[in-house]
Amino acid sequence: MTRTEKLPNMRRRLVWGGTIVALLAISCGWVVASFTISLGNTETGAGAYHPTAALTWWAEASVGVGTQPGVLPTVLSTTVGTPTVLAAAGTNYAINAPTAGDVVHFWKFTEANTAPVNTELELQFTVSTGVVPTVTQITVYIESQAADPATAQTFVLFYDLGSPATGTITLNSVTEIGQQCSAVGTCP
DSSP, X not given: OHHHXXXXXXXXXXXXXXXXXXHHHHHHHHHHHTOOOOOOSOOOOOOOOOOTTOOTTEEEEEEEEEEOOSSOOEEOBOXXXXXXXXXXXXXXXXXXXXOTTOEEEEEEEEEOTTOOTTOEEEEEEEEEETTTTEEEEEEEEEEOOSSOOSSOEEEEEEEXXXXXXXXXXXXXXXXXXXXXXXXXXXXX
């Protein structure tokens, strides 16, 4: 009979224990339900991707942000069959319509003195700007000179981002792809 007396006590303890566990689960559920997730500060970042398979005769020397020069550069050709022929000496070129004093993103390229002559190069520029990003892609075409320059030459290409007076220029991302064309007017 001792055994039967312990069973009702054990059942009572199980019922009480189960009730306590259930109440804890419900109250924890309410506590968990009261948590909220809020968005923190905006994250920012920067970087530059430099491919390992760059053209050996047309190497990127540096990139950055600056100001459009006072002497406006020549705008590069956007037509595959009529590329802009590089000057004999390093100079500046514009990727899009330039305005003196505007904020620009620039690329400096070094053309080796061993560059193949009369060779067209296709350069694709993708620029993402603005708080809500607007993506713009421009493809320009250049051609190496008819005779190799005596020494390596540096050319600076400017993408005009707009007037600093607006105070709302946000440069989100920039991509540049350079490809040597198989012939003038025949590019990848």
